[in-house]
Amino acid sequence: MVEITSPAFKANAREALADAPLQRALGHVRSGFIAKRAVAAEALPEFDRLRDNARDIKDHALAHLDLYLEAYADKVEAAGGHVHWAETAEDARRIILDICRSKNARTVTKGKSMITEEIGLNAFLEEHSVAPVETDLGEYIIQLRGEHPSHIIAPAVHVNKDQVEADFRRVHTHLDPDRNLDEPTTLLGEARAVLREKYFQADIGITGANFLVAETGTSVIVTNEGNGDLTQSLPKTHVVVASIEKIVPTLEDVSQILRVLARSATGQDMSVYTTFSTGPRREADPDGPEDYHVVLLDNGRSSMLGTEFQDMLRCIRCGACMNHCPVYHAVGGHAYGWVYPGPMGAVLTPSLIGVDQSGHLPNASTFCGRCESVCPMRIPLPKMMRHWREREFSRNLNPAAARYGLGLWAFFAKRPALYQALTRVAIGTLGLMGRARGRFRAMPLAGGWTRYRDLPAPEGGTFQAQWAKRHGNSRRGTR
Amino acid sequence: MTANAQHDAQQSPNGRSEAGKAPRVGLFVTCLVDLFRPSVGFAAVKLMEDAGCRVDVPAAQTCCGQPAFNSGDRKDARAIAEGVIRSFEDYDYVVAPSGSCAGMLKKHYAELFDDDDEARARAEAFSAKVFELVSFLADVLGITEVNAQHEGTVTYHDSCSGLRELGIRQQPRRLLRSVEGLELKEMKDSDVCCGFGGTFCVKYPDISNKIVEEKTRTIREAGASLLLAGDLGCLMNMAGKLKREGSAIEVRHVAEVLAGMTDQPAIGEKRRG
Ligand code: SF4
Numbered sequence: 001m002v003e004i005t006s007p008a009f010k011a012n013a014r015e016a017l018a019d020a021p022l023q024r025a026l027g028h029v030r031s032g033f034i035a036k037r038a039v040a041a042e043a044l045p046e047f048d049r050l051r052d053n054a055r056d057i058k059d060h061a062l063a064h065l066d067l068y069l070e071a072y073a074d075k076v077e078a079a080g081g082h083v084h085w086a087e088t089a090e091d092a093r094r095i096i097l098d099i100c101r102s103k104n105a106r107t108v109t110k111g112k113s114m115i116t117e118e119i120g121l122n123a124f125l126e127e128h129s130v131a132p133v134e135t136d137l138g139e140y141i142i143q144l145r146g147e148h149p150s151h152i153i154a155p156a157v158h159v160n161k162d163q164v165e166a167d168f169r170r171v172h173t174h175l176d177p178d179r180n181l182d183e184p185t186t187l188l189g190e191a192r193a194v195l196r197e198k199y200f201q202a203d204i205g206i207t208g209a210n211f212l213v214a215e216t217g218t219s220v221i222v223t224n225e226g227n228g229d230l231t232q233s234l235p236k237t238h239v240v241v242a243s244i245e246k247i248v249p250t251l252e253d254v255s256q257i258l259r260v261l262a263r264s265a266t267g268q269d270m271s272v273y274t275t276f277s278t279g280p281r282r283e284a285d286p287d288g289p290e291d292y293h294v295v296l297l298d299n300g301r302s303s304m305l306g307t308e309f310q311d312m313l314r315c316i317r318c319g320a321c322m323n324h325c326p327v328y329h330a331v332g333g334h335a336y337g338w339v340y341p342g343p344m345g346a347v348l349t350p351s352l353i354g355v356d357q358s359g360h361l362p363n364a365s366t367f368c369g370r371c372e373s374v375c376p377m378r379i380p381l382p383k384m385m386r387h388w389r390e391r392e393f394s395r396n397l398n399p400a401a402a403r404y405g406l407g408l409w410a411f412f413a414k415r416p417a418l419y420q421a422l423t424r425v426a427i428g429t430l431g432l433m434g435r436a437r438g439r440f441r442a443m444p445l446a447g448g449w450t451r452y453r454d455l456p457a458p459e460g461g462t463f464q465a466q467w468a469k470r471h472g473n474s475r476r477g478t479r
Numbered sequence: 480m481t482a483n484a485q486h487d488a489q490q491s492p493n494g495r496s497e498a499g500k501a502p503r504v505g506l507f508v509t510c511l512v513d514l515f516r517p518s519v520g521f522a523a524v525k526l527m528e529d530a531g532c533r534v535d536v537p538a539a540q541t542c543c544g545q546p547a548f549n550s551g552d553r554k555d556a557r558a559i560a561e562g563v564i565r566s567f568e569d570y571d572y573v574v575a576p577s578g579s580c581a582g583m584l585k586k587h588y589a590e591l592f593d594d595d596d597e598a599r600a601r602a603e604a605f606s607a608k609v610f611e612l613v614s615f616l617a618d619v620l621g622i623t624e625v626n627a628q629h630e631g632t633v634t635y636h637d638s639c640s641g642l643r644e645l646g647i648r649q650q651p652r653r654l655l656r657s658v659e660g661l662e663l664k665e666m667k668d669s670d671v672c673c674g675f676g677g678t679f680c681v682k683y684p685d686i687s688n689k690i691v692e693e694k695t696r697t698i699r700e701a702g703a704s705l706l707l708a709g710d711l712g713c714l715m716n717m718a719g720k721l722k723r724e725g726s727a728i729e730v731r732h733v734a735e736v737l738a739g740m741t742d743q744p745a746i747g748e749k750r751r752g
Contacts, residue, residue: 014685326672330689364683366676366690367549368639386549393551402550402682410547410555413510414562416539427514438749439722448681452688453719456515456747463508463517467536475535 002120002148004353006337009360016331025158026332029151033323036267037374050260055378057253058314061214062305068214068247069296075217079279081292089119092297096121096206096239099293100130103237105203111221111228112136113208114152114317115241115297117339118352121206132206133198135227137191144171150333150341153265153319158332161187195227205231205289209242210316211257212294215250218278219294222261222271229275238277238289243297245313257316260376265318300352308387312347314377321371321381327364336361343371343381350388359397362388424465431460501533505570507563507609509580510542511711512732516746519711522738523576523612529738530620537566543580548587549677557591561598564588564605572619573609576734577710578641579677581611586644611641612734613709617650624657627739632662634703635733636694636717637670638710651709651733658736666701675716691720698728705745707733718746 005012016022041047061068073083086092100108108125110116110132122132122143134143138156142149144167149155156164165181168190181187207228209219219240221228232238248254262268281288304310322328322342333341338358340348346361355362362385371381392398412419434440434457442450449455504527512519524534544559563584567573575581585606592599616622633655641647648670655663674680674690681687694717698706706721706728708714718730729745744750 010683010685013683017685017689326674326690326693327683327686329693330686364679364686366639366672366674366679366687368672368676369643370639370670370672373643386551389549389551390553391551398550402678406547406550406552406555410552410559413541413544413547414555414558416541416562419541420538423514436749438744439719439747441723446681448684449719451684452723453691453716454722454747456715456718456722458515459517459743461517463513463520464536464538466517467520468538471536 002117002339004338004357006349006353006358006361009335009337009364012335012337013331013364016335021160021163022158022332025160026329029154029157029323030329033266033319037264037320037323038267040263040267040269044259044263047260047263050256051376051378054257054260054316054376055314057248057256058316058377061248061253062245062310062313065244065247065302065305068249069244072212072214072217072247073294073296075214076279076292076294077217079217079292080282081217081279081294084293084295086295086297087299089297089299092119092241092295092299093121093124095295096241097125097128097130099237099239100125100128100204103203103291105130105237107131107133107198107202108204108206109133109135109198109202109231109235110139111205111207111231112139112155112223113206113241114149114339115208115243116206117149118243118299119241119297121241133195133202135195135198135225135231136223137188137225137227140191140195141167144168148334148339151319151322152317152340152342152344158334199230199234202231202235204237204239205233205235206239206241207232209240209246210261211248211254212242212246213249213251213254213276214247216278218251218276220254220274220276222258222274224266224268224272226273229273232275232277232289233287236289237291237293238280240277240292240294241297242294243299244301245315257376261316261318264320264374264376304351309347309351309384311379312344312351312384314379315344315348316377317344318376320374320376321379324370324374326366326368326370343385344379347379347381347384347388350391355388355391356397359388359392362386363392363398420462420464423462427458427462428460431458434458435460501531502571504532504534504572504574504615505567506534506536507540507543507567507573507575507580507584508536509575509577509711511715512576515715516711516732518740518743519576519732519734522732522734522740523574525738525740526612526616526625526734527574529626530616530622532572532620535570539566543575543583545580545583546677548583548591553591560588560591560602564602568601568605568608570608572615573605574612574615575609576612576732577712578611578638578645578647579710579712581609581614582640582644585609611645611647611709613651613654613737614641614645614647616737617654623653625654625737625739627737628659628661629705629736629739629741630660631705632664632703633705633707633736634664634666634698634701635669636666636673636698636706636708636713638708638713639672641709642670647709651707651737654737655707655733658739661736662703664701664703666697666703668697671697673713673717675713677712680716687716688720691716695720695724695726699726704728705736706730707736709733714746722747 211220280292548556
C-alpha cells in the first residue's frame with residue numbers, strides 16, 4: 001500500500017510551503033490549466049448543458065450499478081476476455097500477480113493509472129520479482145524518482161526540468177554522459193527511446209480505464225502520448241484494472257462525457273488518443289493482445305452507494321477541482337498524504353482509508369466553492385467535505401479545544417440577550433484598547449490570526465448597542 | 480439614491496407588501512459587522528432607506544450559524560437557524576451586508592431541516608426572502624446608480640460565497656461606476672479566494688497566509704488606493720495582511736462607499752487627527 005501521511009497534513013503543508021522549487025512548479029498549475037479550461041468552456045455554448053447530461057448519465061449508471069456491471073462482465077466474456085472481481089486492494093494485487101505468474105512475466109509496462117496507485121501495485125510487483133515500467137512520461141519520471149503522483153492527470157507537475165535531467169543522467173547510464181539535455185524535447189526524445197525498448201520486452205501491459213461500457217464490454221482510455229496504446233497492444237497480455245464506478249451504459253454515453261472530460265482537464269477539445277478495447281485480438285485484427293483480463297475493484301466504493309457520499313462516484317478524474325483549488329495551489333498534491341489530492345481527494349480519501357486517518361483533508365478547505373463551479377460532473381465537493389466534518393463532529397474526532405470553543409460560542413449565539421450584553425462589554429473594551437493604532441499585532445487566543453496578519457480593532461460599540469441607543473425599541477423586532 | 484430605485488411590489492416573494500407601500504426589510508447585521516464594524520450596518524440602512532425601504536433591526540439575532548454548520552455541528556446550526564427564522568420571517572425581505580451570511584441563510588438553511596417537512600418548508604419560505612445587500616439593491620430594487628462621491632481609485636475583490644452561491648459579480652461594479660470621482664481598477668484573479676474561510680484561517684494559518692499573500696500581491700499590482708469587497712471576514716483578512724505588510728492601501732466594505740459614508744477610519748486604521 002502507498003504509505004499514508006495524511007495525519008501529518010499540517011507538517012506536510014509547512015514543508016511544501018517552504019519548498020521553493022515546488023512553489024515555482026505550482027505557479028504553472030495556477031496559470032496554465034485554469035486559462036485553458038476557461039477558453040475551452042467558453043468556446044462551447046452547450047458546455048453547461050453537457051455537464052448536466054454527464055451528471056445524469058453517471059447518476060443513472062450508479063443507480064443501477066449491479067445491473068450494468070453484470071452486463072459489462074457478460075460482454076467482456078462473450079468477447080473472449082476474463083473478468084476478475086476484487087473486493088479489496090489486496091485481492092486486486094493477488095489477482096494481478098497470479099496473472100503475471102501464469103505468464104511467467106518478468107516485465108510489465110503500465111499506462112497511466114491512478115487505480116494501480118491506489119492498490120500500491122508497483123511496489124507489490126517489485127517485491128514479487130516482476131518489474132513494472134511506467135510509460136506515461138510523467139509517471140516514468142516519478143518512478144525514476146521513487147515518488148508518487150502529486151496530481152491525478154499531471155503526476156510529475158511538482159518536478160522541474162533540471163530535476164528530470166539529473167534523474168535521466170543518473171538512470172540512463174548506457175547513454176553518453178556528455179550528451180546535451182538542455183531542451184525539454186530532447187528529454188522527451190530520450191524517454192521515448194528508452195521506453196520503446198521496454199514495450200517490446202514487456203510480457204504484460206497494464207492499463208487503467210476512464211470508462212467501462214456495459215453495452216459492449218469495452219474499456220476506454222484517453223491519453224495524450226499514445227503510450228497507453230502501445231502498452232495494451234504490443235504485449236501478449238493486456239490487463240485492465242478499473243474501479244466499479246467507471247461503468248457507463250452505452251458508447252453514446254461515453255462520447256457525451258468525453259466532451260466535458262478533456263475540456264475540463266487540459267482545455268483540449270479531445271485528448272490526442274481515445275482508445276477503445278474489447279476483448280483479445282480477433283482473427284482478422286492486425287494486432288492486439290492474445291489474452292485480455294479485467295480486474296474490477298470495489299475497495300470501498302459500494303459502501304459509498306446510498307450514502308451522502310454517493311455523488312463522489314461520478315468523478316471522472318479530470319483534475320479540474322485541484323487545478324482551481326487555492327489550497328492545492330499552496331501546498332501541492334503530496335501534502336494530502338495519500339493517492340488522491342485536492343478537493344476530490346478531500347472527499348474520496350476519507351471514504352477509502354477512513355476519516356480518522358484523513359480528517360484534515362475535508363477540513364483544510366476555505367469552502368470557496370471554485371472546485372464545484374468547475375467540476376464537469378457537478379459534484380458538490382464542499383458540501384461533501386462538510387458531511388465529513390459532520391461525521392467527525394459526531395464521533396468527537398476534532399480537537400478538544402476546538403470543540404470547547406465552538407460549544408461556548410454556540411451557547412451564546414443561541415441566546416441573543418446574553419450574547420449582546422456580553423459583546424457590548426467585550427467589544428467596548430477591545431475597541432478602547434485598539435483605538436490608538438486601529439489594529440492589534442498580537443492578541444491572546446488569536447495567535448493563528450496574528451502570526452501572519454494584524455487584527456483590525458473594532459470601531460467601538462456594537463451595532464446593536466448603537467442602534468438601540470438611537471432607536472430604542474421603536475424599530476426593533478423584539479422576538 | 481436615484482429615483483429609478485422603484486420597488487416593484489410584484490417582486491415581493493410573499494406578496495405581503497402592497498403596491499406603493501414601502502417594503503419592510505429586516506436587516507441581518509451579521510456578527511462581524513455587529514462587533515467590528517457597525518458603520519457597515521448603518522451604511523446598509525442608509526442605502527435601503529434611500530431606496531424607499533423601511534428597515535428594522537430585530538434585536539433577537541447574533542450570527543447566521545455558519546461556524547457551527549461548517550464545523551459539522553448541525554444541531555447548534557439548526558437551533559441558531561430556528562431563532563433567525565423566527566425573528567425574520569414576517570419581513571418582506573431579509574438583507575445581510577455579507578455574501579457569506581446571506582448565502583448561509585438563503586442556500587443552506589433548508590438542508591438543516593431535512594427530517595422535518597414542515598420546518599423545511601418554513602425555512603424555504605424564509606430563504607426565498609433573503610438577499611445580500613448589493614444584490615438586493617441591484618436585482619430586487621432595480622437600482623442602477625447611487626448618489627455618492629469618492630475621489631480615487633478602487634479595486635474590488637469578489638468574495639467567494641457572494642460570487643459562487645449568489646451570482647454577485649456585475650452588481651457591485653455597476654453601482655461603483657456610478658459613484659462620482661471613483662475609478663475602478665480591476666485586480667487579476669479577483670474571483671480567487673482570499674484565504675479567510677471562516678475558522679480555516681486559524682485552523683490552517685500557514686496555508687491561509689500563503690493564499691492571502693497571493694491575494695495582497697494582486698491587490699497591490701492593481702494599483703488602486705482602496706480595496707473593496709462585500710464580506711467583512713475577507714476584508715479583515717486582507718486588511719490585516721496589507722497592514723502587516725506595511726501597505727498604505729485602505730480597505731473598506733463596498734457599502735460604505737456606495738452610501739457615501741467613509742468618514743470613519745478604514746478597516747484596521749487609526750482615527751485621524
Ligand atoms: S471531482 Fe469533478 S473536477 Fe474533480 S477530478 Fe472529479 S470530475 Fe474532475
